[in-house]
Amino acid sequence: MREYKVEVTRDGRWWMIDVPEIAQITQARRLDEIEDMARSLIAISTETPLTEVAIKVTSIAVADLGDIAARAHSIVEHRERAAHELEKAQRDTATYAAALMRAGVTVRDAGTLLDLSPQRVSQLAQVKAS
Incomplete structure (x- = not known):
């Protein structure tokens, strides 16, 4: 070919x-x-x-605009890296929320620490525990 x-x-x-x-x-x-x-x-x-x-x-x-393919490719790669980092941050947040709950930290205090609502902390901790 x-x-x-x-x-x-x-x-x-x-x-x-x-x-x-x-x-x-x-x-x-x-x-x-x-x-x-x-x-x-x-x-x-x-x-x-x-x-x-x-x-x-x-x-x-x-x-x-010049070569738009190169810039578009760069943007796509940036979005893929950002998505990967977001997934990692979500996993880390869930893991840490569960650890905080096991250590006796209240969901309200964990929410304050993680900049999340207490409801979200509770959800993440439950998902990670299962």
Whole structure:
């Protein structure tokens, strides 16, 4: 399978898909259509079976914003890291709430310490205990 590099730019309401290796351009209305449109263009232009064509989008550019793919990828990675940290914080909170309850700290005091309502502390401590 051969991989072709593809450069995408926004032109009005269309995404222009440039495949420099074959000096051909096609277009798509939406980003999720780029792969199919590029692979079809390459397969037809090179007389290669579609199953033997792969693409790698090297850039997605929009006027005044530059390469939007790189920034979007960075944001997605940041959200994934944040979600991981949130999960860890939730586990740590539940573990500590349960430890505080076992140590005889009231749910109201534990809530004050953890910046949670007493009801939430009670829920977390019960979940962790089970």
